[in-house]
Structure formats: C-alpha cells, structure tokens
Amino acid sequence: MKLMKTEEAVGQVLCHDITQIIPGVTKDAVFRKGHIITKEDIPVLLSVGKEHIYIWEKDEHMLHENEAAQILYEMCRNDHMHPSAVKEGKIELIADCDGLFKVDREKLRKVNSLGEMMIATRHGNTFVKKGDKLAGTRIIPLVIEKEKMERAKEICNDGSILEIKPLQQKKAAILTTGSEVYHRRIQDKFTPVLVEKLKEYGSEVIFHEIYDDDHEAITKGCLSAIEQGAELVLCTGGMSVDPDDKTPLAIKNTGARIVSYGAPVLPVAMFLVSYYEYKDKTIPIVGLPGCVMYAKRTIFDLALPRLLADDFITADELALLGEGGLCLNCPVCTYPNCGFGKGW
Numbered sequence: 135m136k137l138m139k140t141e142e143a144v145g146q147v148l149c150h151d152i153t154q155i156i157p158g159v160t161k162d163a164v165f166r167k168g169h170i171i172t173k174e175d176i177p178v179l180l181s182v183g184k185e186h187i188y189i190w191e192k193d194e195h196m197l198h199e200n201e202a203a204q205i206l207y208e209m210c211r212n213d214h215m216h217p218s219a220v221k222e223g224k225i226e227l228i229a230d231c232d233g234l235f236k237v238d239r240e241k242l243r244k245v246n247s248l249g250e251m252m253i254a255t256r257h258g259n260t261f262v263k264k265g266d267k268l269a270g271t272r273i274i275p276l277v278i279e280k281e282k283m284e285r286a287k288e289i290c291n292d293g294s295i296l297e298i299k300p301l302q303q304k305k306a307a308i309l310t311t312g313s314e315v316y317h318r319r320i321q322d323k324f325t326p327v328l329v330e331k332l333k334e335y336g337s338e339v340i341f342h343e344i345y346d347d348d349h350e351a352i353t354k355g356c357l358s359a360i361e362q363g364a365e366l367v368l369c370t371g372g373m374s375v376d377p378d379d380k381t382p383l384a385i386k387n388t389g390a391r392i393v394s395y396g397a398p399v400l401p402v403a404m405f406l407v408s409y410y411e412y413k414d415k416t417i418p419i420v421g422l423p424g425c426v427m428y429a430k431r432t433i434f435d436l437a438l439p440r441l442l443a444d445d446f447i448t449a450d451e452l453a454l455l456g457e458g459g460l461c462l463n464c465p466v467c468t469y470p471n472c473g474f475g476k477g478w
Contacts (some may be wrong), residue, residue, distance in 0.1 A: 135189070135193070135276060136186075136188065136191050137187075137190055138186065139186055140176060140179045140184050140185055140187065141176055141180075143171045143176075143189060144171055144176070145170065145174065145298065146170070146171050146187075146189035147168060147170055147190045148166070148169045148170075148171065148187070148188075148189065148190070148275060149167060149188050149190035149198065149224040150167050150188065150198075150222075150223060150276050151163040151167055152165040152182060152184065152187075153222055153344055154182050155383060156300070159183070160298060161229045161470070163221065163297065165179075167190075167198075168190075171187075171189075185374070186283070186431065192363045193378045195279060195281075196277040196278065196279060196280065197225035197277060197278050197279075197283055198274050198276070198277055199272065199276050199277065199278075200220045200273075201381070202251065202273040202283055203207075203220055203223055203224060203272050203273065204225065205246075205283050205287060206251060206253055206272070206273075207225045208287075209245065209287060209290040209294065209407075210253060210269055210271060210294060211229055212298065212299070213228045213297075214229065214231045214233060214295045214298055214300065215229055215296065215415035216228055217226060221273045223273065223276075224270055224271065224272040225266075225271050226269065226270045226271075227248060227267075227270075227271075227296065227475075228265060228266070228267060228268065228269055228323060229263065229264055229265060229266045229267075231260060231263055231264050231298065232263050232297040232301060233260065233298040233299050233443065234259070234262075234298065234439045234443035234445055235256065235257075235259070235260050235262045235297075235302040236258050236261075236296065236297040236298070236445070237255050237257075237258030237295065237296060238294075238295050238296075238398065239258065240366075241289050241295045242255065242295055242417055244289045244291075246423055248285065248286055249274075249283065249437045250271045250274050250275055250278055251272070251274065251278065251282075251283075251286060252271070252272050253269060253270070253295065254269060254274075255262050255269040255303040256268060256269070256380070257267060257476045258308075258450075259436075259439075260439070260470060260476075261285055261439040261470070268296060268298075269296060273386070277477055280322055284312055299444070299456065300443070301335050301336070301422075301443050302337075302365070302442055303336040303337050303338070303442075304337045304365040304366045304442055305337070305338060305363050305364055305365050305468055306328075306332050306337050306339050306341075306366045306367075306368060307339070307341035307356075307359035307360075307364035307366060307367045307368065308325050308339055308341070308342045308364075308368050309339065309341070309343060309345060309352060309355050309356060309359065310342070310344045310345065310370050310371065311333070311344075311345045311347065311371045311372040311380075311381055311384075312346075312367060313346050313378065314349050314475070316344050316345060316346040316444070317346075319411055319477065322344065324370040324395060324422075324426070325370070327427050328426075328427065330389075331435070331438060332438075334414075335375040335438065335439070338367070340362070340363060340364060341358075341359040341362055343355055343359075346407050347378040347379070348380065349381075349383045350387075351384075351410050352369065352372075352381060352385075353384045353387045353388050356384065356385065356388045356410075357388055360410065360417055365412075365417055365423060366417065366420075366441060366442070367417065367419040367420065367422050368420050368422060369384070369419065370387060370421075370423075370424075370426070371424055372384075373404045373405075373422065373423035373424075380446060381406075382421055383404055385406060385408055385419050385421055385439075386398055388410055388419060389443065390409060390410040390419045391408065391410075392406070392407075393409065393447060393448065393452070394406070394449045394452050395409045395421070397424055397433055397452045397455060397459070398453065398455055398456035398459045399433040399436070399455050399456075399459040399460075399461075399475065400431045400460050401429040401432050401458065401461060402422070402423055402425040402426055402429065404421075404425070404435065405421065405422065405437070406420065406421030406436070407447055407452075408420070408421075409446070416444075416446075420437070429461070429463075430467050430469075431461060431467060431469045431474060433459075434474070435469070435475075436474075436475040436478075452478070454477045454478040455477045456471050456477065458474060459474075459477060460474075460477060462474070
C-alpha cells in the first residue's frame with residue numbers, strides 16, 4: 135500500500151472501496167477496490183474529499199481488508215447462514231432459516247479485544263428469521279499483519295462464534311389449573327393465548343385439560359401428557375405463594391429437574407422451568423403465572439424459542455436477565471426490537 139496525491143494517481147490501482155455519502159440519498163462506493171484510476175475519475179475523487187489516496191502494493195506479510203474480512207467471516211460462520219458480498223471492506227452474515235441465534239460471547243470478546251479488527255452481532259438467544267442480518271465483520275485499517283489474523287483464528291479452533299439452531303415443531307400440552315376455571319366460575323382465557331404463541335413457531339397443542347387446585351392430579355396430568363406424546367408441557371396458573379397455588383409442587387413431584395422457580399424479569403417473575411427425562415428425550419415442563427395471559431410480552435416469549443430449539447436454559451443464564459429484564463410496557467410495543475430480555 136502506497137500513499138499518493140490523487141491528481142498523480144492516474145493509472146494506479148485502488149486498494150479499497152471509495153465511499154460517497156449524500157445525506158438522505160445514498161451511501162455507497164463510487165469506486166471499488168481494484169479499479170484503475172483514470173483522468174476522468176480525479177474530479178470525482180476530489181469531490182468526496184480524497185486529495186490523497188492509497189494505491190495497492192502487494193506485501194507478503196500483510197493482508198488487505200477484504201482478505202481479513204473473509205477470515206473473520208470464516209470464524210463466525212456455521213450451518214444455516216451465508217455471507218454477503220464484500221463491500222467497503224465488510225462482510226455480513228445472513229440467516230438461511232428461521233431459528234434461535236446463538237453467540238459465543240467469550241470468543242467474540244477475545245477477537246474484539248485483539249484490536250484492529252471487529253465483529254458486531256445482533257443479540258444472541260433471540261429468534262431470527264430467514265434473511266435476517268446476523269453479524270458484520272471488518273478490520274479497522276486498510277491492511278493488517280497476517281500473523282495477527284492467525285492469532286485471531288486460533289480463538290475459534292474449537293468452533294465458530296455464531297450458530298443458528300432450527301426450531302422444532304413440538305407437540306405441546308397445556309394444563310390449565312385453578313378452581314375458578316375448573317368449576318367454570320370464569321372462562322379459561324389463558325389457553326388461547328398460549329395456543330397463539332405456539333402457533334407463531336409452528337407448534338401444535340395435542341393435549342389440554344383443566345385441573346382443580348390438586349397437586350396430585352396436576353402431577354398425574356403432566357405425566358399423562360408426556361406419555362401421550364407431548365414434547366413440551368405448559369402448566370398455567372397456581373404459581374404464586376397463595377395457599378391454593380399448587381403448581382410448583384405438582385411439577386416437582388413429577389421427578390423433573392427444577393432449573394429455577396423465579397426469574398429476575400417483570401412481568402412474570404414467578405416463572406418455573408424444569409426438565410423431565412422420558413425414555414431418550416428431555417422434555418421441558420414449565421410453570422406460567424397469570425401475567426403471561428394478559429401482558430403482551432413476558433419471560434415466556436424470551437424462553438419459548440429456546441425451549442423449541444432444545445437449547446437448555448440454566449439458572450445462571452436466568453440470573454443474567456436481571457439487566458434488561460424490566461419490560462417498560464411501552465404504549466406501542468416494538469419487541470423484539472427493544473432492550474427487553476437481552477441480558478442472557
């Protein structure tokens with residue numbers, strides 16, 4: 135790479151894209167890397183503020199920004215994603231399918247801590263759709279030492295930074311609990327909410343029963359649903375500290391491994407997630423308090439893609455939801471394009 139006065143660069147080869155920005159109109163390259171500068175190009179280059187310009191000179195110890203961006207892309211890529219064309223030294227990764235987006239935060243931190251290079255991603259543990267932008271890669275200077283990029287590659291020797299886990303179209307069971315519903319004193323308005331949320335991800339309800347506040351009956355219902363083929367069990371109501379609320383005890387008595395009863399998220403702090411081992415499957419059994427029924431977005435919306443992707447939730451991850459776990463109940467909900475639930 136060599137620095138020259140623009141007016142003296144006719145016949146030389148550009149070593150990077152030259153970007154033109156016209157506010158409200160365009161931000162794009164007027165010339166691409168590899169372009170041979172002509173006399174007619176000089177006024178255009180000067181109009182975008184380029185009185186001096188870098189021209190390409192090959193150095194066996196250095197990598198051009200496009201080559202380095204390709205290496206960073208390779209460190210990120212995994213199944214179900216593809217690259218954009220390289221543009222202005224950047225490569226973006228695009229989702230090839232719907233699924234749960236995962237980011238190895240420690241690897242990402244290590245790469246970005248090396249300096250002179252960057253990988254920026256969207257939040258991990260979130261649902262993405264086919265065609266969504268996942269990440270972008272580039273180096274900061276025009277060229278970078280090959281040795282430094284080799285050090286970056288070593289960070290990802292045991293696996294990529296990014297992953298998409300396709301969602302499974304699971305067969306779900308809904309166990310509606312509460313004497314008020316069981317004795318038909320009020321209408322069950324909880325189940326339709328869950329049916330719609332499951333339908334968003336292509337899952338169907340194969341089992342639905344209503345139970346009194348009888349923990350033994352609820353336990354038997356959970357096990358019966360699993361025996362009938364349920365791959366996800368949702369128990370609604372009975373999750374608070376009132377004496378008639380027996381759902382946590384009922385789930386515990388199934389023999390499921392309780393990950394957590396409670397999470398630092400509002401609304402729906404009294405969320406319970408557990409896993410039940412059945413034959414060769416691990417089946418989530420989840421306790422959902424009444425807030426899920428009326429609040430537009432809750433921890434259930436955060437957890438559901440992970441449950442459907444067979445991405446096991448841990449207590450430590452739930453604890454991380456405290457930062458950003460407060461839904462602001464905006465007059466116009468923009469979820470998931472907001473800060474709610476981005477802590478884990």
